[in-house]
Amino acid sequence: xxxxxxxxxxxxxxxxxxxxxxxxxxxxxxxxxxxxxxxxxxxxxxxxxxxxxxxxxxxxxxxxxxxxxxxxxxxxxxxxxxxxxxxxxxxxxxxxxxxxxxxxxxxxxxxxxxxxxxxxxxxxxxxxxxxxxxxxxxxxxxxxxxxxxxxxxxxxxxxxxxxxxxxxxxxxxxxxxxxxxxxxx
Amino acid sequence: xxxxxxxxxxxxxxxxxxxxxxxxxxxxxxxxxxxxxxxxxxxxxxxxxxxxxxxxxxxxxxxxxxxxxxxxxxxxxxxxxxxxxxxxxxxxxxxxxxxxxxxxxxxxxxxxxxxxxxxxxxxxxxxxxxxxxxxxxxxxxxxxxxxxxxxxxxxxxxxxxxxxxxxxxxxxxxxxxxxxxxxxx
Amino acid sequence: xxxxxxxxxxxxxxxxxxxxxxxxxxxxxxxxxxxxxxxxxxxxxxxxxxxxxxxxxxxxxxxxxxxxxxxxxxxxxxxxxxxxxxxxxxxxxxxxxxxxxxxxxxxxxxxxxxxxxxxxxxxxxxxxxxxxxxxxxxxxxxxxxxxxxxxxxxxxxxxxxxxxxxxxxxxxxxxxxxxxxxxxxxxxxxxxxxxxxxxxxxxxxxxxxxxxxxxxxxxxxxxxxxxxxxxxxxxxxxxxxxxxxxxxxxx
Numbered sequence: 001x002x003x004x005x006x007x008x009x010x011x012x013x014x015x016x017x018x019x020x021x022x023x024x025x026x027x028x029x030x031x032x033x034x035x036x037x038x039x040x041x042x043x044x045x046x047x048x049x050x051x052x053x054x055x056x057x058x059x060x061x062x063x064x065x066x067x068x069x070x071x072x073x074x075x076x077x078x079x080x081x082x083x084x085x086x087x088x089x090x091x092x093x094x095x096x097x098x099x100x101x102x103x104x105x106x107x108x109x110x111x112x113x114x115x116x117x118x119x120x121x122x123x124x125x126x127x128x129x130x131x132x133x134x135x136x137x138x139x140x141x142x143x144x145x146x147x148x149x150x151x152x153x154x155x156x157x158x159x160x161x162x163x164x165x166x167x168x169x170x171x172x173x174x175x176x177x178x179x180x181x182x183x184x185x
Numbered sequence: 186x187x188x189x190x191x192x193x194x195x196x197x198x199x200x201x202x203x204x205x206x207x208x209x210x211x212x213x214x215x216x217x218x219x220x221x222x223x224x225x226x227x228x229x230x231x232x233x234x235x236x237x238x239x240x241x242x243x244x245x246x247x248x249x250x251x252x253x254x255x256x257x258x259x260x261x262x263x264x265x266x267x268x269x270x271x272x273x274x275x276x277x278x279x280x281x282x283x284x285x286x287x288x289x290x291x292x293x294x295x296x297x298x299x300x301x302x303x304x305x306x307x308x309x310x311x312x313x314x315x316x317x318x319x320x321x322x323x324x325x326x327x328x329x330x331x332x333x334x335x336x337x338x339x340x341x342x343x344x345x346x347x348x349x350x351x352x353x354x355x356x357x358x359x360x361x362x363x364x365x366x367x368x369x370x
Numbered sequence: 371x372x373x374x375x376x377x378x379x380x381x382x383x384x385x386x387x388x389x390x391x392x393x394x395x396x397x398x399x400x401x402x403x404x405x406x407x408x409x410x411x412x413x414x415x416x417x418x419x420x421x422x423x424x425x426x427x428x429x430x431x432x433x434x435x436x437x438x439x440x441x442x443x444x445x446x447x448x449x450x451x452x453x454x455x456x457x458x459x460x461x462x463x464x465x466x467x468x469x470x471x472x473x474x475x476x477x478x479x480x481x482x483x484x485x486x487x488x489x490x491x492x493x494x495x496x497x498x499x500x501x502x503x504x505x506x507x508x509x510x511x512x513x514x515x516x517x518x519x520x521x522x523x524x525x526x527x528x529x530x531x532x533x534x535x536x537x538x539x540x541x542x543x544x545x546x547x548x549x550x551x552x553x554x555x556x557x558x559x560x561x562x563x564x565x566x567x568x569x570x571x572x573x574x575x576x577x578x579x580x581x582x583x584x585x586x587x588x589x590x591x592x593x594x595x596x597x598x599x600x601x602x603x604x605x606x607x608x609x610x611x612x613x614x615x616x617x618x619x620x621x
Contacts, residue, residue, distance in 0.1 A: 001249070001251060001252060004234075005232065005233060005234045005249065005252070006234060006252060006255060007234065008233060008234025008235060009234030009235065009248040009249055009252045009255065009256065010234075010255070010256070010259065011234075012197070012234060012235050012246070012248055013248050013256050013259070015200065015495070015496045015498075015499055016300050016303070016495065017300070026255070026258075026259055026262070044233075047190065048190060048193060048229075049189075049190045049191065049192070049193030049194030049195075049196075049197060050193060050194065050197050050235075051493055053493060060495065061197070061496070062493035062494055062495050062496075063194040063197060063198050063493060063494040064186070064190065064194055064493070065491035065492065065493050066186055066491065067186060067190070067191060067194045068490070068491040068492045068493075068494075070191060070194070070195070070211075071194065071195070071198055071492075071494045072492065072494075074195070074198070074211065075494070079489065079492070081488065081489030083484075083485070083488055085388045085392075086388050088481050088484060088485055088488075089388055089392075089477065089478070089481060091481075091484055091488075092477050092478075092480050092481035092483075092484045093477055095484060096477065096480050107470070108470070108473055108474055108477055109388070109389055109391065109474070110389045110390050110391040110434060110438065110470065110474065111388065111389035111390070111431065111434050112430060112434075118295050118529065121295055121296050121297070122291045122292060122295060122296065122297060123297065124291075124296075124297030124299070127296075128296075143297075145297075145495075147493070148492060148493035148494070148495065149488055149489055149492055150484070150487050150488060151487060151490060151491030151492060151493060152487075153493070158483065159483045159487075160479075160480060160483060197496055198494055198496050198497060199496075199497060200496045200497050200498075200499050201499075201500060264505065264507050265507070267509055267511065268509045268511060268512070273509075273511055273512070273516065273517075273520050274520045274521075274523065274524050276512065276517065276520070277516075277517040277518070277519075277520035277521040277524065278521060278524060280517050280521070281517070281518075281521040293524055293525075293528060294524060295527070295529075303498060307505075308505065308506070308507040308508075309505050309506035309507060310506075310507075310508065310512075328506070330506040330508075331506075331508065331512070334506075334508045334512065335512060335513065335514055335517070336514065337514065343514055343517060343518060344514055344515065344518045345518055349518070349521050349522065349525070352525050353521065353525065356525060356528045360528065360529070
């Protein structure tokens with residue numbers, strides 16, 4: 001059995017997000033091997049009823065977003081699809097930056113975001129993790145739940161995802177300075 | 186989307202056997218159409234991590250039987266694993282609140298706890314029951330086995346139960362109100 | 371050109387903005403302008419008027435609006451009195467505001483995508499599987515004492531209600547001082563440059579009217595600042611809508 005088949009079986013059996021580390025551990029292969037198997041599994045699933053949702057370090061299976069209406073019709077639980085203005089602003093930043101500190105979110109929004117981030121975290125839409133590059137700070141990332149509500153299997157599939165980075169670079173430079181000055185406060 | 190894709194999505198989502206009659210009803214097609222879609226779906230799944238199982242007019246998806254060792258090993262692994270800090274914290278709230286909804290736990294912890302509660306219930310540490318006061322929601326309680334493992338007959342026998350219980354009740358109530366208006370419209 | 375103050379304000383229909391940038395951006399966009407010093411100087415009055423009308427804000431929220439207002443005031447002052455000397459810090463504040471507003475604008479455009487897509491085509495996770503195996507698998511970490519400790523710890527991390535942080539008060543108070551100094555600078559600049567105002571007496575008077583109007587506007591901002599500070603000088607006055615403090619070490 002090839003790796004992608006095994007990954008598919010494991011994800012199906014679990015029915016909830018599984019970390020890449022866990023797969024490395026279970027399948028005794030390298031991270032790179034997992035990642036390339038993920039690419040081919042994603043391709044194999046095109047046009048199928050199941051899609052593979054992936055973000056950095058975590059995978060899960062879900063139903064094809066094109067069948068949203070069909071499944072929603074069968075679903076008993078009510079879904080909360082409402083987003084307040086501040087939720088929308090904050091989620092957009094978290095999604096398009098795909099990993100962002102609270103200071104950056106505050107800088108972009110011009111208001112304090114700690115309250116809304118907690119609310120979104122309770123709702124399971126964003127997740128706070130330790131920054132891999134600097135373990136003294138935290139970054140907020142989109143959860144697989146958020147991606148599934150957006151109907152995309154990865155943040156990179158969001159419309160305009162590739163285009164934004166250039167326009168943001170200039171401002172990001174200022175931001176870095178600003179944040180440096182404020183850390184003393 | 187073709188019929189087999191829809192069937193695959195439904196079976197995946199339900200995670201339990203679905204009768205052909207039910208699919209006829211849901212998808213508004215004839216039994217023959219379902220049956221021929223099932224044949225082609227079965228073929229498509231050859232060599233995949235997931236297989237289609239058909240028995241006595243019922244259909245379900247399962248993991249490829251060739252991978253049963255892998256899945257069993259994983260299951261065992263999981264059950265013998267030490268509980269994480271988050272799991273223990275969640276468990277303590279279930280114990281000290283003695284009958285708590287998932288939302289209440291989420292408010293107190295500031296993160297979504299659904300996967301953790303699922304894992305605790307698979308290990309027989311908590312049980313999910315319908316709330317007697319509101320039958321649309323579930324509440325989580327410690328299992329009797331857990332209580333006797335801890336050497337108490339009721340959560341009320343836990344150290345400082347009265348004190349902590351009141352604080353948790355109050356926190357859950359306050360936070361629920363605070364967050365109610367934030368993420369929605 | 372300079373009598374923008376006398377013009378009717380552009381109305382922003384609904385409060386479709388969350389913070390100061392949202393307000394500012396909607397004012398600029400309502401006039402179909404690009405973000406630059408000229409457009410920002412044109413919307414300064416509208417911004418300040420809106421700001422003073424906004425009700426139900428916490429002092430922290432008010433201070434966010436005031437901080438942006440301070441930079442707008444600089445931009446406006448410069449446009450009224452081109453020979454007003456700005457410090458290098460003030461110049462950098464202005465360019466930073468422009469950059470931040472553009473950045474905010476970028477994300478607001480992107481937020482349209484999020485708004486259009488959220489909840490429309492959902493990828494559903496499978497339903498919770500029925501418990502296949504009924505087992506009881508405890509863990510030796512579970513004891514009466516540890517559970518008590520975990521429960522207590524989780525309560526410690528519950529967010530607390532807080533007052534406006536002192537930093538914020540200081541920031542706002544420094545803006546109050548800035549307005550003081552700016553008023554002085556503008557007044558002396560008028561005296562010094564009175565004769566230099568070009569053109570007929572009529573135009574000259576017009577200019578003075580504009581500047582006097584602007585000084586009155588500064589007083590309005592000061593009023594808002596006083597409100598924000600007063601509410602925080604007394605510790606027993608709680609922030610109306612309690613703000614949660616999130617301890618970054620946990621959550």
